[in-house]
Amino acid sequence: MKTIDVCLSPELMHLYDVRARTVVVADVLRATSCMVTAFAHGVQSITPYSDLKECEATRSKGYITSGERDGQKVDGFDKGNSPFEYMGSDIRGKKIAFTTTNGTEAIHKAKGAKKLVVGSFLNLSSVAKDLSSGENSVLIVCAGWKGRVSLEDMLFAGALVEKLKNDFELDCDAPLAAQHLYNLARPDMLAFLGDSAHVKRLARLNIHKDIAFCLKEDQYPVVPCLVNGVLVA
Amino acid sequence: MKTIDVCLSPELMHLYDVRARTVVVADVLRATSCMVTAFAHGVQSITPYSDLKECEATRSKGYITSGERDGQKVDGFDKGNSPFEYMGSDIRGKKIAFTTTNGTEAIHKAKGAKKLVVGSFLNLSSVAKDLSSGENSVLIVCAGWKGRVSLEDMLFAGALVEKLKNDFELDCDAPLAAQHLYNLARPDMLAFLGDSAHVKRLARLNIHKDIAFCLKEDQYPVVPCLVNGVLVA
Numbered sequence: 001m002k003t004i005d006v007c008l009s010p011e012l013m014h015l016y017d018v019r020a021r022t023v024v025v026a027d028v029l030r031a032t033s034c035m036v037t038a039f040a041h042g043v044q045s046i047t048p049y050s051d052l053k054e055c056e057a058t059r060s061k062g063y064i065t066s067g068e069r070d071g072q073k074v075d076g077f078d079k080g081n082s083p084f085e086y087m088g089s090d091i092r093g094k095k096i097a098f099t100t101t102n103g104t105e106a107i108h109k110a111k112g113a114k115k116l117v118v119g120s121f122l123n124l125s126s127v128a129k130d131l132s133s134g135e136n137s138v139l140i141v142c143a144g145w146k147g148r149v150s151l152e153d154m155l156f157a158g159a160l161v162e163k164l165k166n167d168f169e170l171d172c173d174a175p176l177a178a179q180h181l182y183n184l185a186r187p188d189m190l191a192f193l194g195d196s197a198h199v200k201r202l203a204r205l206n207i208h209k210d211i212a213f214c215l216k217e218d219q220y221p222v223v224p225c226l227v228n229g230v231l232v233a
Numbered sequence: 234m235k236t237i238d239v240c241l242s243p244e245l246m247h248l249y250d251v252r253a254r255t256v257v258v259a260d261v262l263r264a265t266s267c268m269v270t271a272f273a274h275g276v277q278s279i280t281p282y283s284d285l286k287e288c289e290a291t292r293s294k295g296y297i298t299s300g301e302r303d304g305q306k307v308d309g310f311d312k313g314n315s316p317f318e319y320m321g322s323d324i325r326g327k328k329i330a331f332t333t334t335n336g337t338e339a340i341h342k343a344k345g346a347k348k349l350v351v352g353s354f355l356n357l358s359s360v361a362k363d364l365s366s367g368e369n370s371v372l373i374v375c376a377g378w379k380g381r382v383s384l385e386d387m388l389f390a391g392a393l394v395e396k397l398k399n400d401f402e403l404d405c406d407a408p409l410a411a412q413h414l415y416n417l418a419r420p421d422m423l424a425f426l427g428d429s430a431h432v433k434r435l436a437r438l439n440i441h442k443d444i445a446f447c448l449k450e451d452q453y454p455v456v457p458c459l460v461n462g463v464l465v466a
Contacts, residue, residue, distance in 0.1 A: 008382060011245055015380045147248045149241060151406040172430050173384040177414060184413055197405050 004131075004138045004168035006157045006175045010106045011147040022136040023113035024127060024160065026120060027143030028152045029198055030081045031103025033120040033214040034066070037083040039233040040122075040220035042092035046231040048104035049097055058097035066098045071205050074099075082210050083122075106143040107226065113139075116226035121156060122219040128163040130223045138168060140175075151181070151196040152215075155189060158182025159217070189215045236370045237401035239390045239408045243339045244380040255369040256346035257360060257393065259353060260376030261385045262431055263314045264336025266353040266447040267299070270316040272466040273355075273453035275325035279464040281337035282330055291330035299331045304438050307332070315443050316355075339376040340459065346372075349459040354389060355452040361396040363456045371401060373408075384414070384429040385448075388422060391415025392450070422448045 007016055026032055035046055049055035052067060052074060059065050059078075066079040073080025081100060098104055110116055114136055119127045131138050140160055142153035158178035161170065170176055185192035190212055193199045202211055224231045240249055259265055268279055282288035285300060285307060292298050292311075299312040306313025314333055331337055343349055347369055352360045364371050373393055375386035391411035394403065403409055418425035423445055426432045435444055457464045 008241060009245060011248065012242060012380065015244065145406075147245065148405055149407050149410065151410055154406075154410060170428075172381055173378075173387075174382050176428055176430075177382065177384055177387060177410070180417055181410060181413060184417060195403075195409055197409075 001169045002135070002137045002167065003171050004140070004161060004164055004175055005172050006161070006178050007139055007141045008149045008154065008174055009144045009147050010102070010109045010141065013109045013141065016139055018110060018113040018139055020114055020136065021139045022115040022117065022131060022134055023110040024117050024119040024131070024138065024140045025103070025106045025110055025143065026140060026153050026156045027100065027103030027106060028120050028156045028214055029202060030083060030210055030214055031068070031098070031100040031143065032118045033083050033122055034081055034086050035098065035118050035224055035231060036120045036123045036220055036222055038086035038091055038096060039222040039224050041087050043086070044093050044095055046096045046098050046224065047229065048107045048231065049099040050105055050108050052099055055097045055099040063095045063097040064091060066096050068100045070101060071202055082207065083213055084210065102143040102145060106141050110141050111226070111229070118224040118231060119156065119160065121159065121215055121217045123222055124159055125163070125218045126221045126223050128160060132164055132167045138164070145198055150198045152193055152198060154178045155182050155185050234402045235368070235400065236404050237394060237397055237408055238372050238405050239394070239411050240372055240374045241382045241387065241407055242377045242380050243342045243374065246342045246374065249372055251343060251346040251372055253347055253369065254372045255348040255350065255364060255367055256343040257350050257352040257364070257371065257373045258336070258339045258343055258376065259373060259386050259389045260333065260336030260339060261353050261389045262435060262447055263316060263443055264301070264331070264333040264376065265351045266316050266355055267314055267319050268331065268351050268457055268464065269353045269356045269453055269455055271319035271324055271329060272455040272457050274320050276319070277326050277328055279329045279331050279457065280462065281340045281464065282332040283338055283341050285332055288330045288332040296328045296330040297324065299329050301333045303334060304435055315440065316446055317443065335376040335378060339374050343374050344459070344462070351457040351464060352389065352393065354392065354448055354450045356455055357392055358396070358451045359454045359456050361393060365397055365400040371397070378431055383431045385426055385431060387411045388415050388418050388426070
């Protein structure tokens, strides 16, 4: 039977052999939620960059530059890390170069995967369908915050485990823990996350609207997938 | 205010500066439960070893050798990793040299801490009292299983966070996640852990009695503490 596991921090990636697995990278607040939103609004591709300057340099090739560090938009970049910036017609058919504190780093660490897709609550059921119809075992990689675990990414991992529990075997404790937490939080995820470190951090930046939106399940039926280092729909 | 944090795997220790903190190492099933039991039964000291051979070599100096690898007692060692082996008068006043798959490794990684104590459900309240009366911020290090998180150590971390929530600030998500899981599991921890990877692994070794015992809170009022590389009561 296919197995499903959860890597709670990119700093634990070395414990997992991803060469035969589909990796789902989740940075729910807010990198992967932005990416999913962008694809739902017609973006052609998103190239993840770890390095700010490399990311910025793509502008001369016609890319839209998107960047966030410590929750704030990078000076001089076209767009930041709010999903509401990725809903307009200005991005249709365009290429985006994207760099964030945690999300793009997690994608880079998971590059050796057999298949890599981007997950968020916004495309939860579409990702679940893609995984259950595939042949690979699955590793969900939570981007977290600078190596530390974050509750919102654990909840997403738990939601995906909950959806896939009949098709996959859970053979480690991280998916169990995530599943329990999701089922506990499910009745009111926003309230549940009220005490979480990242939500408090973002609340200070006044982006309650972003947080509430990023926790909505199944808004967009897209599954961004990494092909030759570039995300496409 | 003092803070309390949880490191879910020894492989994440590099993210935490422990020089000003009290670190609590927990390997509930079963290394730290054995250690606590041994001190409650009059052991003089326990020296943790990462290396099997170094541990075995102490026998010539009069040590009792205790060792476990992959849940099984090491061939030729005096004792294994069941708390019931540490309840007899044969250990009173003796020195033990101890090596296990995860627990002793976690102690080694946390050696730079300002203070290091050993925790388990068996001495939960005594550890909590020690921490709340101290001045240091706290990091609970879950030994896990070969770098991966384990549910039973998360539950212990959650139990300790629950006891200390009024004296310490929780500023990261790992303590929150652990606390939620503990409160969920609390009514019947043994049943809750029934699906966990480590409990299944141990159940195959037929040590249900050990597991049930290791989940009992407050059996022994001891707080083993590392002094110059050696644990003493």
